Amino acid sequence: MKPLQIDVVSDVVCPWCYVGMRRMNQALDLYRQKHPDEPEAEIRWHPFQLNPDLNPEGMARADYVKQKFGDRSGDVYARVKAVGLSVGIDFNFDGIARQPNTLIPHALIGVAEPGAEQNRLVQALFEAYFIQNLDLTRAESLAQVARQAGIDEARITEALSDRGLHAQVAQADGQARAMGVTGVPFFIFNGEFAISGAHEPENLLQAMEQACEEAE
Numbered sequence: 001m002k003p004l005q006i007d008v009v010s011d012v013v014c015p016w017c018y019v020g021m022r023r024m025n026q027a028l029d030l031y032r033q034k035h036p037d038e039p040e041a042e043i044r045w046h047p048f049q050l051n052p053d054l055n056p057e058g059m060a061r062a063d064y065v066k067q068k069f070g071d072r073s074g075d076v077y078a079r080v081k082a083v084g085l086s087v088g089i090d091f092n093f094d095g096i097a098r099q100p101n102t103l104i105p106h107a108l109i110g111v112a113e114p115g116a117e118q119n120r121l122v123q124a125l126f127e128a129y130f131i132q133n134l135d136l137t138r139a140e141s142l143a144q145v146a147r148q149a150g151i152d153e154a155r156i157t158e159a160l161s162d163r164g165l166h167a168q169v170a171q172a173d174g175q176a177r178a179m180g181v182t183g184v185p186f187f188i189f190n191g192e193f194a195i196s197g198a199h200e201p202e203n204l205l206q207a208m209e210q211a212c213e214e215a216e
Helices: 015-034 061-086 103-111 116-130 139-148 153-161 163-178 201-215
Strands: 005-010 042-047 186-189 193-196
Touching: 005 015, 015 061, 015 116, 015 201, 042 103, 042 116, 042 163, 103 116, 103 139, 103 153, 103 163, 116 139, 139 153, 153 163, 186 201, 193 201
Parallel strands: 005 042
Antiparallel strands: 005 186, 186 193
C-alpha cells in the first residue's frame, strides 16, 4: 500500500501558509482516523517566494506593508489574525521589523530530510518569523532556528553559503510559477490532484481521499 504523497508549495513569510500547515495537519488527523491501517503520509515542502525580487537584506516591514496594502493593512491583518487564533496561532504582526527575502530560508528547508525533519523546520521558521519576530535576513537567526529543528552544522553552512543551492531554489520557484502556481499555500496530492489555498481541514481531507481513489 503506497502512502499518500503531499507536496506543499509555500513561503515561510506567508501567514496563510502557516494556517494552511495547521489545517493540513488537522486534515491528516482526520485521515488517520478514517484510514487507520494506511501508512503515514509523506510530505515534501517546495519553495515559492512571495517577493523574489526583494533585496537579500530585505526591507523595513512597515514600508513593505504600506506598499503592499496601503490603508487596508489593518483590516487585512485583523482577518488573518482572527483565522490564526482559530487554529492556535497567535500572530504577532506588529512585532515584525523586517520583511526578508526568503531564498536562504528555502535553501535550509531544501537541505532538511523530507518528512518529520522538514516539517519541524518549516514549523520552526513560521514560529520564528510570525511569533518570535526573528530577523530572517540574519544568518545567525536562521542558523539558530535550523539547529533547534535538528539540522546539523554542515547542512546549515551549505544552505547559508552554497550559491549553487540558492540557484536551485530560484529555479524551483520558477518551475512552480511555470506550472501555474500563483498563490500559496498550494497542495498537490499524489502528484496529480492539486488544491490552492488554506482550505478547511474537511476540504483538504476530501482532496486527499479523492487523490487516493484516483490512484487506485
